[in-house]
Amino acid sequence: MRKPLFTFALSFALIQGCAGSASAASQELFQTVPDNASEIVARARDYAARYIDGLPNFICTQTTMHSAAGKKGDRWSNKGTVTAQLVFAGGKEKRTIQAINGKPISTGNSRASRERLTTEGEFGMLLANILGANSMAEITWKGFERLREREVAVIRYSVDQEHSTLRLSRDYYASAFVAYFGEVFADPNTGVVLRITKQLADIPPELETENSRTVIDYDKVVIAGADYFLPSTASVEMTIRSGRLRNEMSFNGYRKFEANSTITFQP
Numbered sequence: 001m002r003k004p005l006f007t008f009a010l011s012f013a014l015i016q017g018c019a020g021s022a023s024a025a026s027q028e029l030f031q032t033v034p035d036n037a038s039e040i041v042a043r044a045r046d047y048a049a050r051y052i053d054g055l056p057n058f059i060c061t062q063t064t065m066h067s068a069a070g071k072k073g074d075r076w077s078n079k080g081t082v083t084a085q086l087v088f089a090g091g092k093e094k095r096t097i098q099a100i101n102g103k104p105i106s107t108g109n110s111r112a113s114r115e116r117l118t119t120e121g122e123f124g125m126l127l128a129n130i131l132g133a134n135s136m137a138e139i140t141w142k143g144f145e146r147l148r149e150r151e152v153a154v155i156r157y158s159v160d161q162e163h164s165t166l167r168l169s170r171d172y173y174a175s176a177f178v179a180y181f182g183e184v185f186a187d188p189n190t191g192v193v194l195r196i197t198k199q200l201a202d203i204p205p206e207l208e209t210e211n212s213r214t215v216i217d218y219d220k221v222v223i224a225g226a227d228y229f230l231p232s233t234a235s236v237e238m239t240i241r242s243g244r245l246r247n248e249m250s251f252n253g254y255r256k257f258e259a260n261s262t263i264t265f266q267p
Helices: 024-029 037-054 125-131
Strands: 007-010 058-069 076-089 092-100 138-147 150-159 167-170 174-177 179-186 193-201 209-223 226-240 243-256
Touching (some): 037 138, 125 150, 125 179, 125 193, 150 193
Antiparallel strands (some): 058 076, 076 092, 167 174, 179 193, 193 209
16 A cells, blocks of 8 residues: 655645756756666665665754745745754654744644645655665666766656655645656765655646646755765745745754654654
8 A cells, every 4th residue: 555755735825836947058968878877876776775774763953934926927925934843763754843933833733833835755755766676666867967066867767646655635625646757866976865856747637736846955964973865955836726836945953863752653
């Protein structure tokens, strides 16, 4: 039975859009296919297969800025900023909202803390489902590109609806697993993944969503004296029937989740 990789809970009123394409200079780099392309892909897949099991239990702070816009133009309206404590333990994520627009909220204040666009799965589930040992994704080589002043390998992927573990939900009255595709940006020598993009495809009409694009950037962080590559920023842009909506997320303050701490995950 499939478990959801990402879940989006959308309010009817909110709105969003999607990002642009690669530069002409980057396109030129795509023309060269190295003899060891399959080896580079294999390194990235091996890294993805070991990724979740290699992560420690940790806590970090997730800050999400919600924005909305019409379907035309670039005028975005700030719809609020949510600060949450994110705990990753036993391979699962749990977020506890702590403040909205800088004002602390009381525990259980569900109405005040309800986010209009929510996502889950940034911490390994997406990577494992794209490149992991049990992945059903179609993988192809794209080429090389410059990312944050380093050369990275770019790997294309696509997952059809039948094998998708990504669930899109609309206001809790409609949901479906949806197909998706995108690119993985990896260090060609180590296989370390530095960026993942994801775009939805063939979205059922009852979800009233025209398109959605996600970008997750990974950077090195130190937890309990060891180095890990974990999300530093992420963005989700979506177009629905009434307009466009966008989430811009940052993750910081990573630290070890101590063994004597407790947290309950909902089934």
